[in-house]
Amino acid sequence: MTTAKFPVAVERAYDVVIIGGGPVGLLLAYQLARFGVSVCVLEQHNKETQDAYGRAIAFFPRTLELLDQLGVIEPMLQVGFACRNSVTYKDGKEVIPGRVWTFMENIKNTAYDFTLVMRQMFTESIFREKLQSLGAVYRQGAECIDFNCDEARGPEGYPITSTFNDKTTQTTFQLKSKYLVGADGGRSFVRRRSGIPFEGDTSEDKWIRIDGIVETDMPITRAYGAIESKTHGNVLWAPLDHGATRIGYAYSEAIAAKYPDGVTQEVAIQEAVESMKPFKVEFKEVHWWTAYTIGQRIAKTFSTRDRIFLCGDAAHTHSSGAAQGLNTGIHDAVNLGWKLAMRIQGVARQEVLQTYEAERTSAVRKLIDYDKDIALLMSNKWPTWYKGDPCADPHVVLGEIFEKAASFNTGLGISYSENILNQVLSHKNVCSLAPGSRPPDVELKMPGTNQSLRLQKITPNQAIFWVLVFTGSNNSRIRDQITSLEQYLRTAPKLIYCKSIRWLTIITGTGSSPYEALGRTPLGDAYFSSDNVTHDRLGIDSKNGAVVVLRPDGLVGASGHIRGDWIYKYFSGISCIDE
Template sequence: MATTNSHTNSAEYDVVIVGGGPVGLLLAYQLKRFGVLACVLEQYQKEEQDQYGRAIALFPRTLEQLHQLDLIEPMLQLGFACRTSVTYKDGKRILPGRVWNFMENIKDTTYDFVLVLRQMFTEKILREKLTKVGVEYYQGIECVDFTLNESTSLDDYPVASKFVEKVTGKGFELKSKYLIGADGGRSFVRRHAGIPFEGDRSDDRWIRIDGLIETNMPLARSYGAIESKTHGNVLWAPLDHAATRIGFAYTEEIAAKYPGGVTQEVAEKEALESMKPFDVRFKEIHWWTLYTIGQKMAKDFATRDRIILCGDAAHTHSSGAAQGLNTGIHDAVNLGWKLALQIRGITKPEILKTYNDERKLAVNQLIEYDKDISVLMTHKWPKWYKGDPNADPYIILGEIFEKAGSFNTGLGISYPINAVNQTTAAVLNVVPGSRPPDVELTMPGTGRKLSLQDVTPNLAKFWVVVFAGNPVSTKESLLSLRDFLEERDQSFLTREYISWITISAINGYSPYETLGTKPFGDTFFDTTSSAHEKFGFGLERGGILILRPDGLVAHGGPINGQIVENYFTKLFRN
């Protein structure tokens, strides 16, 4: 892995990514996996930055996405899988817990937990992956300028970006088809592109402090909320490597005690105060920070079709719901396959444009509810509250977390009908733009159990899933489907960006015997018929489901070649 730059002025890439945090690294890894040439330039030397801290929680939908990108296993080896939560008030446990209780109710996914892994380790894993797949990654390189020639064609390199090596002062220029700003809340790319960053900053400040801790608090390895009137709704988060994070509000009253400002000693002292009546002792302190709460979002996540923002460069919010890194990863996953298919000349331009619309909608939802969460966690009332001012804000906080449970886990995030998410041709139990249920499938022969995510990895390919039902009627439908598709000049059966699988409701000795004809792609058995039932496909004639590369539902209907042709004709250039 390189840490200095030796580019010439004529260096060209499909994509130049400014920012080597987890979002930029993940996007670069995907683009390489999808056959696109990209490089990452990070202005800091990561080994000299804070070694711990920052984002820690990866929620179920994020874990599913990492699974589909073949990234999850090293993270599972290092992280702490948390499945339980607890809320304490005046030293007593509240049943049920008021804040993180959705963690006990995660269903319909293999990843029924929150993986807690500090950003330092997440970034290290991603950098190692970049090295293995051969992505160019450079540290200590600052972006100082870029220009865009808007009169060029889609296949040209219209973005000219200027960089400076921070140690040597040497400058160089890169040309690219696209420039990605993944360079954080103070994004140079966003500012230089003139994209407004709209929203609010509050006067509220929070402290976060990590380390190895001893305590007499019961359930110390559960995700905890300690309700304090002096330090807000205190976060207790078990971390990787047996560490723990404590987070609390640094109120005006607390700040008044320390006219000299906040130091590590102050952060540690107030962390101990925030946990009373429990006893807490730090054996080691790894990291701490004091930061101001606010919610901001870029007016657009893409401008002039060539400059695109991801992660904190596009939106910032509090850490109250622990959604920052998850939201950035969802940005990168949403953008990765769309950008790759655009660069490879496969999809029409309107497909890439759905990135801006889909992610802005999801981020706006997060910001709206994050505003209330961050205020309530500080033991104050939101402006809209007209109830009893002497009531307990933490009760409302718990209600908001409960209502937003599916959003917190990411499993309930969905997108509206658009160029990718097209209205289905039948009444199904799944909605285009939403996450499909994580059904259990069986491998022929061995009987090994697999999830739908196991058999539909994100390879920048759409997945056509044929649900086969009754052998007699289904055989007829399958033969008709194959005849229809093979008659096309460019068969949808052989295109590199479409993959097929068959899910059979009948459990047989071999796929061919079970179906009575050649299957579409690999075949898996739905031994309990639960997959057909969850998707709304009858066992008599089955149906077709089309999944986006990121695993979301795109379209569906009966086993009919016209369904497939109509859908992909709207997406692809030819």
């Protein structure tokens, strides 16, 4: 409960208050501010004195696509290290083909065919600058000590009152908000204050991660590496920004027994050097290090009262074995951000916001299930399900798990089940894209210039749905279908003029004029798809055409024939166009 002794004045009211100014909280706030939602982020630490480097480092392709859609990727590319290669060493020899990180070398159907490696300090700095460029409020040194939700307040009010302690002035202040989001890490105050259980297990296994400038005689150094050690597990070698490197290894009971006084920086360095043998390693600089216990936990619910939400580590924690923590948190933030914004703006039904928990918990539980196996195998231990030769090489099984989970690791294969947003219609053989899945990032052409544009660049995350009308060039039957669709839309003007819906027409071939290629004015802007490549990749017959609805995060919502009835039914179920 609050420690304030006297009534505390409310400073201001916001649509959303976010507790936690790490990457997840900052990105969620930036996204909301970008969509016109008033938001305030509060971080209890002073970032100038908190750990300077370290923590999360890897951004996988789907995460990079989402960051691109939100307009934050370019400064990140200027700072980070784009890693397209991997290497595995065993007994000082390169393992060919490699294991564990080889999925990085086989990334297809995206402009981001690499993993961007950048330490969290730089990520947070970029996100803060982006957030503040929009005039959003960011406040550090402010610790949340209490919050309450007044259920009696109507949907247009500010039912949540949050109380904070300003660590600099030692004063207490309050904020009002419509929604509260906890992005405040594994020890989340928001989760604990809400009484949400944090279910899962914590093992006895410990890992160490250490970053710095190193010199080594290992042949390949600027690639994501796995060094298969008999004493230190599957050792991580990760090239970082600014020429730095991260080494990560298992701190086993046998190793810990050598140091009765516990882990120090000197111990972390010494064992990092041991873990890399027979290669020689020398640390020229140490930027950051940590020792931590491995475990997997997930909040029993990601929301309560439809007003308080959890994101990132506040909602789930796992090992860093697959480097998924930050990626998963960013996917949380993106998924929640546009749904919150559309609900606050009155264009989405409450049921849309409620899909956040179902969609994200399904992805997180899948991650936790295989993270348990990864964490054990990386520590040179066998999962309970393993019934094979106990003397076998666990690194081989580890590599097989990574190979099977490649599409999940890159994020390109993450999809969501059928719900109010992801609708499976009875329109068979119209499109090969499953609702709730990511479409391939196909290349389109600008009329006239034939400039190449990516689909996911044309349809950025703007808290709007994109209705893509796919058609062949000079196809009279499809032209008539589009005309009928437009006539239908005139009977439902709210559908075509709704601020949360935007239309695009994609035409096969190339041409100087969309009007002449289509034989009529297109719906929305038009782009060309040369040689039917786009239509083929999406499983669309250019002779029959199709309509594909994309959610604001770029995933497929539904697809079907060029008709207005099902389109109207889809949007009337999720939006407030009839209200």
